[in-house]
Every structure is written in structure tokens, then in C-alpha cells.
Amino acid sequence: MPIATVNxxxxxxxxxxxxxxxxxxxxxxxxxxxxxxxxRRTSFAERAVLLRRAADLLDEDAADVARTITTEMGKPLAxxxxxxxxxxxTMRWYADHAEELLADxxxxxGDVRDSGAxxxxxxxxxxxxxxxxxxxxxPLWQVVRFxxxxxxxxxxxxxxxxxxxxxxxxxxxxxxxxxxxxxGCFQTLLVGSGAVEGILRDPRVAAxxxxxxxxxxxxxxxxxxxxxxxxVLELGGSDPFVVMPSADVAAAARTAVTARVxxxxxxxxxxxxxxxxxxxxxxxxxxxxxxxxxxxVGDPLDEGTDVGPLxxxxxxxxxxxxxxxxxxxxxxxxxGGQRPKGLDRGFFYEPTVLTGITRAMxxxxxxxxxxxxxVYRVADLDEAVAVANDTSFGLSSxxxxxxxxxxxxxxxxxxxGGVYFNGMTASxxxxxxxGVKRSGYGRELSGHGIKEFCDVTTVWHGA
Numbered sequence: 001m002p003i004a005t006v007n008x009x010x011x012x013x014x015x016x017x018x019x020x021x022x023x024x025x026x027x028x029x030x031x032x033x034x035x036x037x038x039x040r041r042t043s044f045a046e047r048a049v050l051l052r053r054a055a056d057l058l059d060e061d062a063a064d065v066a067r068t069i070t071t072e073m074g075k076p077l078a079x080x081x082x083x084x085x086x087x088x089x090t091m092r093w094y095a096d097h098a099e100e101l102l103a104d105x106x107x108x109x110g111d112v113r114d115s116g117a118x119x120x121x122x123x124x125x126x127x128x129x130x131x132x133x134x135x136x137x138x139p140l141w142q143v144v145r146f147x148x149x150x151x152x153x154x155x156x157x158x159x160x161x162x163x164x165x166x167x168x169x170x171x172x173x174x175x176x177x178x179x180x181x182x183x184g185c186f187q188t189l190l191v192g193s194g195a196v197e198g199i200l201r202d203p204r205v206a207a208x209x210x211x212x213x214x215x216x217x218x219x220x221x222x223x224x225x226x227x228x229x230x231x232v233l234e235l236g237g238s239d240p241f242v243v244m245p246s247a248d249v250a251a252a253a254r255t256a257v258t259a260r261v262x263x264x265x266x267x268x269x270x271x272x273x274x275x276x277x278x279x280x281x282x283x284x285x286x287x288x289x290x291x292x293x294x295x296x297v298g299d300p301l302d303e304g305t306d307v308g309p310l311x312x313x314x315x316x317x318x319x320x321x322x323x324x325x326x327x328x329x330x331x332x333x334x335x336g337g338q339r340p341k342g343l344d345r346g347f348f349y350e351p352t353v354l355t356g357i358t359r360a361m362x363x364x365x366x367x368x369x370x371x372x373x374x375v376y377r378v379a380d381l382d383e384a385v386a387v388a389n390d391t392s393f394g395l396s397s398x399x400x401x402x403x404x405x406x407x408x409x410x411x412x413x414x415x416x417g418g419v420y421f422n423g424m425t426a427s428x429x430x431x432x433x434x435g436v437k438r439s440g441y442g443r444e445l446s447g448h449g450i451k452e453f454c455d456v457t458t459v460w461h462g463a
Contacts, residue, residue: 002163003163004017004163004164005072005165008074008347009074009346011313020195025198029158032158033129036126036156036184039151039156039182044152047154048095049095049180050151051092051148051152052091052095053179054175054181055087055088055091057175058091059088061175067301069083069140070301072136072139072164073139073165074308075300075308078303087140090145091144093148094450097447098149102450104122105121107121117461117463118462119461121459123459125454125457127455128205130155131157132157132209133210134162134210135162136161136165136311139165140172144172145433150453151176151181158205159172159173160189160195161188163193164312169188172188197219200223200224200227200229201227206453207224210231210234212235213235213236221233230452231442232434232440232452234433234435234440235393235439236268236369237396238367238368238391238393239270239272239398240271240398241272241273241400242399242400242410243276243277244277244399244403245280246402247401247422250283251400252284252400253286253288254287256271256274257288259425260272260371261292261371264349265369265372266315266369266370268395269396269425271424271425272368272373273388273391276376276378277384278377278379281377285355292371292373293335297343313347316349319370319372320349322363323337330356331355331358332356333353335351336349336371337350337354338350351372354375355377365392381406385414389413393438394415396425399420400422416435417439417443418433429445430445433449
């Protein structure tokens with residue numbers, strides 16, 4: 001895949017970039033190694049000053065970088081600006097909290113005495129150079145939620161970003177440099193996927209984090225495992241959105257629209273499978289389909305656009321295959337199901353609601369990365385849980401119920417890294433984020449995320 005900005009609203013290639021050669025990669029690895037030796041010796045206070053400066057610069061750049069994001073991967077301008085703002089807030093959160101999150105831990109005094117020591121404590125130390133393999137769908141956020149905690153912990157980063165967002169990737173390197181970080185603390189590697197294995201196997205790289213497809217995750221995990229290196233993987237999801245009789249059905253239907261089409265449905269944590277109790281099924285489906293029909297699909301640079309194009313022609317083709325397969329096998333397209341009329345250029349697809357889904361259909365088993373929702377009718381709570389868990393993924397989940405006993409049952413039984421009641425899944429710096437099953441392992445954000453790339457070191461003093 002070429003490293004290029006292809007505007008998904010027009011299909012036109014706007015800029016192309018040459019991939020780094022072996023000598024350039026080597027220079028960046030050497031620079032990262034030297035930078036880590038210096039950066040790990042800095043204080044939390046020194047790192048916080050730099051990260052806050054990066055946040056301030058990002059706020060100043062928000063309008064311009066949002067336009068770059070929109071041009072590269074197609075999300076509406078308002079969503080791109082919101083992404084930049086969220087990144088700045090997350091940088092400040094880690095600048096404020098990292099020292100506390102990584103403070104030395106002191107075991108119980110009785111256990112210390114029992115061990116024969118006069119003093120014992122646990123220290124979190126940075127692991128070193130971390131390779132981040134990141135996707136295009138949230139091209140700022142996916143990177144910052146790794147970079148902010150990693151840099152505050154004393155690590156340094158190498159970014160292999162998706163090949164269709166090179167300008168955003170280069171902006172991130174420049175942002176941290178302008179903020180005052182050593183030039184080797186955060187570097188962008190404009191390389192193809194074929195270069196990842198060699199970089200990850202290099203002994204100077206200590207660990208890796210990847211957000212992407214299941215196939216990419218398997219590959220990186222296998223290489224890292226062979227090298228005995230730590231990885232954190234977030235590999236997508238097919239998140240359920242369950243609606244029970246006690247719910248505010250109108251509110252659930254309105255929220256369902258946003259939960260499905262945020263980022264044109266190209267979000268790992270977007271709700272994808274809508275599982276509705278038979279008592280409220282008709283009311284929910286009516287409200288949901290109406291809301292999906294009313295969305296404005298069009299130029300993402302137009303402030304009135306709700307849903308922009310898919311990021312690539314291949315992404316749209318993959319989505320069309322899933323929808324066409326379902327319809328051929330008996331599913332009903334309540335709305336959408338085709339390319340919108342009047343938008344001949346670019347990679348647009350109508351917001352779509354499908355009913356009558358069966359396990360024989362690919363769309364039941366595979367992740368739909370686009371504005372397509374599948375709706376299921378269930379008879380009771382047991383069936384709702386069974387359908388929700390009938391997927392190989394387990395990233396997050398949304399449940400609409402005000403019944404306390406039902407809520408406890410869903411918390412106990414849903415196979416997901418998060419359970420969000422009476423709202424939609426959203427990530428926040430203070431809360432751990434990650435999945436179970438084939439959605440990956442490890443956690444980002446919060447104290448859990450900053451500790452993923454730290455060595456846990458026991459320090460023991462004799463009596």
C-alpha cells in the first residue's frame with residue numbers, strides 16, 4: 001500500500017511520500033535509544049511541563065490539524081476538531097496524574113518484617129523504546145492515548161501509523177518536538193507494513209502496542225512473542241447495544257444513531273449489533289430507522305454533514321459485501337443498503353439498518369466497519385445475553401435498562417471489556433480501555449494503561 005493522502009471524499013491522491021530506507025530506520029532507532037537514556041532520567045515535573053506545552057500547541061493547531069484529518073480519512077470537521085480537543089485534555093490529565101499513578105508502592109509492614117527486611121517498596125520503571133502500530137480511524141487519538149502515558153512514564157515512542165494518514169503522523173512528531181521533547185522521544189516512521197517485523201525484532205525496541213485488525217494483531221503478537229517482548233493489542237469489536245423494557249426507548253433510539261454512525265461507523269467501540277426485547281422492539285426500530293434516514297451524508301468539510309465517506313474504496317467494498325450477503329440470505333434493509341445518489345465521487349455509503357439477521361450470514365460474525373446496523377429481536381434477558389456474547393469479539397457493550405437486578409446480571413455475564421448503561425461507549429483518560437476474547441489484551445488509559453509499559457521492580461533492604 002502506498003504511503004499517500006487519498007482524499008476519501010473525492011478519491012483523488014493529494015500527496016505521496018517515500019518510505020524510509022534501512023539507513024533512515026537505523027538512524028531513528030539509534031536516536032530513540034539515545035533519547036531514552038536521557039528521558040528516563042528526567043523528573044515527572046519536567047515531563048509534565050513538556051506534555052502540557054504539547055497540549056497547548058495542539059489546541060492552537062486544532063483547526064488546521066482537523067482539516068488535515070478530514071482530508072486524509074474523511075471524518076466531518078466537527079468530529080476532527082473534537083478529536084484534537086480530547087487529545088489535548090488527555091495530555092493534561094497524564095501530566096497532572098502520572099507521578100501519583102506511578103508512585104512507589106509500600107507493602108504491609110507486617111509482610112516487610114516477615115520477609116526479614118527493614119524496608120521494601122515497589123517502583124515502576126520505564127521499559128524503553130515502544131513501537132506503536134496505529135490505525136487511521138482516529139489518527140490523533142489512537143496515538144495520543146499511547147504516547148501521553150508512555151512519555152510521562154519515561155519511555156520513548158516510534159510510530160508506524162496507517163499508510164493513508166501520513167500527514168497526521170508527521171504532524172504528531174513535529175508536535176512533540178515543538179513542545180520541547182528530545183527529538184528522539186517521539187518519531188514517526190513512514191514505512192510499509194512489511195518493515196514492522198524487522199523493527200520489532202530489533203533488540204533496541206522493548207515492546208509494542210497495536211490497534212488494528214485481528215490479522216495484524218496476530219502477526220505482531222507472534223513476532224513479539226518470539227522475541228519475548230510485551231505487547232498491548234486492541235483488535236476491534238462487534239459491540240452489542242441491548243435495549244430492555246424498562247429503558248427510555250426514545251432516548252435509546254436517538255443514542256443508537258450516534259453510537260452506530262460516529263466516524264461513519266468506523267470505530268472499534270461503535271455499537272454494531274442492536275439487541276432489543278420484543279416488548280419494545282417495534283418502537284425502538286421505528287425511532288432508530290427514522291434517525292438513520294434523517295442523517296446528512298456528504299462532504300466532510302461541510303459543517304452540516306453528519307456522515308462523511310468511508311476512509312477507502314476497499315473499506316466500502318468490504319462493507320458492501322457484508323450487506324449484499326445478508327440481503328441475499330433473507331435480511332431486510334429497513335433503510336439504506338446502497339451508495340447514496342448524487343455522490344458519485346468518493347467512498348460514500350448510506351446509513352443502513354438491517355433486520356432478519358441469522359448466524360449463516362457473514363455480517364453476524366464479522367465486524368462491520370461502516371454505517372450499517374444489525375437489529376435483533378429477543379424474548380428475554382437470557383436471550384439478550386446469549387446474542388450479545390455470540391461473537392468472537394469483546395471490546396465494549398451498551399445496555400439500556402433501569403432494573404438494578406438486570407444491570408447486575410449484565411455486568412456479571414457480558415463478555416466485554418466495558419459495560420455502559422443507558423448511554424454509549426466513550427473512552428476517557430481516567431478509565432481503563434481494552435477488550436477480551438479476540439478484541440485483544442492489555443489496557444490503555446488510566447493507571448492501568450500507564451503501567452503497561454513499565455517494569456515492576458521490587459526493592460528490598462536488609463535489616
